[in-house]
Amino acid sequence: MADGEVGEVLDAAGLAGEASRRLTAAQLVGAGVSGLLGQLAVNTPGGYFGPAETFTSVGALYGVVVLVLVGVGAIGWLRGARWAVAVSPALLALNIGLFLPALPADAVVAGLVVGWNLILLGRFVFPTSTGSSRSHLPPRLQDELDRWLAVNGRAMRHLAVVALLATVAVVGYHVGVGSGVRLLTVGGDLLVLGLTTPFLVFLARRGNRVPLGIWVLAVAAMAGATRPIAPLGLMGAALTLCLALLMIKSPLFGELLEHFLGRPALLVAVSFVVLILFGTLLLSFPAAAAPGSSVSPLDALFTATSASCVTGLIVLDTPHAFSTFGQAVILFLIQAGGLNIMVLSTFAAVLLGRGLGLKGERALGEMLDLQAARAAYRLIVFIVGLTLAVETAGAGLLAVAYSSHGDALPRAVWRGIFHSVSAFCNAGFALQSDSLMMFQHDPFALLTVTALIVLGGLGFAVLAFAWLRLGGRRRVGMAVQARIVLLATITLIVVGWVGYGAGEWGRSLAGLSPGMKVVNALFQSVTARTAGFNSVPMEGLQPATVLLMIALMFVGASPGGTGGGIKTTTMVVLLSAVPTMARGRPEVVLLRRRIALETLYRSAVIVVVATLIVLGASLLLLATQGMGFDTLMFETVSAFGTVGLSLGATPALDGFGRVVIILTMLAGRIGPLTVALLLGRQATAKVGYPEASIMVG
Numbered sequence: 001m002a003d004g005e006v007g008e009v010l011d012a013a014g015l016a017g018e019a020s021r022r023l024t025a026a027q028l029v030g031a032g033v034s035g036l037l038g039q040l041a042v043n044t045p046g047g048y049f050g051p052a053e054t055f056t057s058v059g060a061l062y063g064v065v066v067l068v069l070v071g072v073g074a075i076g077w078l079r080g081a082r083w084a085v086a087v088s089p090a091l092l093a094l095n096i097g098l099f100l101p102a103l104p105a106d107a108v109v110a111g112l113v114v115g116w117n118l119i120l121l122g123r124f125v126f127p128t129s130t131g132s133s134r135s136h137l138p139p140r141l142q143d144e145l146d147r148w149l150a151v152n153g154r155a156m157r158h159l160a161v162v163a164l165l166a167t168v169a170v171v172g173y174h175v176g177v178g179s180g181v182r183l184l185t186v187g188g189d190l191l192v193l194g195l196t197t198p199f200l201v202f203l204a205r206r207g208n209r210v211p212l213g214i215w216v217l218a219v220a221a222m223a224g225a226t227r228p229i230a231p232l233g234l235m236g237a238a239l240t241l242c243l244a245l246l247m248i249k250s251p252l253f254g255e256l257l258e259h260f261l262g263r264p265a266l267l268v269a270v271s272f273v274v275l276i277l278f279g280t281l282l283l284s285f286p287a288a289a290a291p292g293s294s295v296s297p298l299d300a301l302f303t304a305t306s307a308s309c310v311t312g313l314i315v316l317d318t319p320h321a322f323s324t325f326g327q328a329v330i331l332f333l334i335q336a337g338g339l340n341i342m343v344l345s346t347f348a349a350v351l352l353g354r355g356l357g358l359k360g361e362r363a364l365g366e367m368l369d370l371q372a373a374r375a376a377y378r379l380i381v382f383i384v385g386l387t388l389a390v391e392t393a394g395a396g397l398l399a400v401a402y403s404s405h406g407d408a409l410p411r412a413v414w415r416g417i418f419h420s421v422s423a424f425c426n427a428g429f430a431l432q433s434d435s436l437m438m439f440q441h442d443p444f445a446l447l448t449v450t451a452l453i454v455l456g457g458l459g460f461a462v463l464a465f466a467w468l469r470l471g472g473r474r475r476v477g478m479a480v481q482a483r484i485v486l487l488a489t490i491t492l493i494v495v496g497w498v499g500y501g502a503g504e505w506g507r508s509l510a511g512l513s514p515g516m517k518v519v520n521a522l523f524q525s526v527t528a529r530t531a532g533f534n535s536v537p538m539e540g541l542q543p544a545t546v547l548l549m550i551a552l553m554f555v556g557a558s559p560g561g562t563g564g565g566i567k568t569t570t571m572v573v574l575l576s577a578v579p580t581m582a583r584g585r586p587e588v589v590l591l592r593r594r595i596a597l598e599t600l601y602r603s604a605v606i607v608v609v610a611t612l613i614v615l616g617a618s619l620l621l622l623a624t625q626g627m628g629f630d631t632l633m634f635e636t637v638s639a640f641g642t643v644g645l646s647l648g649a650t651p652a653l654d655g656f657g658r659v660v661i662i663l664t665m666l667a668g669r670i671g672p673l674t675v676a677l678l679l680g681r682q683a684t685a686k687v688g689y690p691e692a693s694i695m696v697g
Helices: 003-041 057-079 082-102 107-125 130-135 144-173 179-195 197-205 210-223 230-248 251-261 264-283 297-308 324-339 341-351 357-367 373-404 409-424 443-458 460-471 480-504 514-527 543-555 568-582 597-624 629-640 655-670 672-679
Strands: 588-590 593-595
Touching (some): 003 057, 003 179, 082 107, 144 179, 144 230, 144 264, 179 210, 179 230, 210 230, 264 297, 297 324, 297 655, 373 460, 443 480, 443 514, 460 480, 480 543, 543 629, 568 588, 568 597, 593 597, 597 629, 597 655, 629 655
Antiparallel strands (some): 588 593
């Protein structure tokens, strides 16, 4: 080994040891912060910590001991003193021992402190091997930034997580809201931002704009220090950005990104799971609930899943169970779910002048179903621009409609924005308890929502072709997929329109004028495919109408659109195979184009997986919920197709039933093909087998 290589090994070993000591010191500080914050927030009347926001003699003594142990221990670890090894377990054991008796009185605060310290104690008692520390180092230290991250990265990430959790607990859940808790939390946030300043300066010098945003948020937080919660919210946002930068620069993030970009199906699924969990966290905040009410964790999870998967099924009445903040969170989840997190993040990367690399382009192209992956960038810009333009126009028109129905201008604008986004993203959430029944005599409002639903469900690739064709900026022919989507969409709308009108003319449409019966039948045909709004009562539909709507919901929207279902193109490809097989032809031909055998196989897999999901979920609901077959089958297909229509089963589901619907909504949103890819990995056959003749049909 050359002298230079030996020097690099020794340098890396020294950096690994320094990084390990700083991480332990950071864990010690985190344990101290959790204990001090918990002592102020825990509510134990009659206990040695007393009620929340009070200082007892025991609490004061505990605070002094913690500060001494943290200060002495952190200095000892940073200097590499051997005696520092005894400080960490002493503090962790002290926290666990003192907060265990407080569990019966305040299980949330005491449980968080005990759990956090138990995790740290386990990592201290059973440390990972020394080689693992070096695995967190970059393969080669190229500059000061790499060296800073190698030494401080893990410690700063740990401190940022601790500070962010404390901020979320205080701001979101009002844990120990008081001057002492707020002061300690703000102090911890400022400490983390101060320690990461060199890192942020390094990035700012390289042209990264995010550090500037972090500093602006921190300054704004300190400027509003007189207000109780707002500064903490701004500090929480600054910490989130800082933690995101630290995570992105870690070697582990690069490995995970490489792993996910090679598996687009897994990337799509994980992106929605992360969005759902984030939404669940926000909706579980007391501020998300309407005054005088609360949202249980399961209801928050159900609502977040329904909004993220743009379904629209609800277990809580949106306008009455959620505050304006809660409704804004739902709106954000609908928008992010409709466009998909990956599309939004890619658009942000385009604005910053960055790229995803070949794997990222391939993953994005596969997710958007594009033949040329590099066309994804141009389509992303078009997607976001078109979405904002259509939603803005729809919001303006719907604001006029709400204003004509008696809403004041601010309320009309808010409801117009909410329902425009909900309609274009095919979500079906409404700020009226009876959905859109207030518009059953208003053709202007119903046709506006109908247009938004259709545009959102067509698919962005089809809209892009139409835009280029109409604009005349480029001579393009109508692609086969665009023609199939348009023909299938028109056919399904007409079939649903005629079928619903004929079946419900004297039932759910009764009491309307002939003209409004036609308009409402058209609206119900369009919304039944993926949107989930209703302008007439859903109770009392005749069985034939229920079956028709189940079929429409199962098919759903088109590829690349905001809706769910098996997609219109899947249905058309499979139906086109029927006359081909009947005529004995070897190839499937559609619109004078040969359909690849792989496309036919994929369509068959999608339908089979979708059918299995629907049947499995329906079986579980029928076995546990005690409701009628048609009601639960309708509910299951609505969840899978991310439609949101219900015959009244959703609020009556118990906890198990709601979990089943949650999983069904997620499976329907990420797509049956994605589910199939997650369940099995593709492999090239290495062995050939003789052909077998099997009788089918």
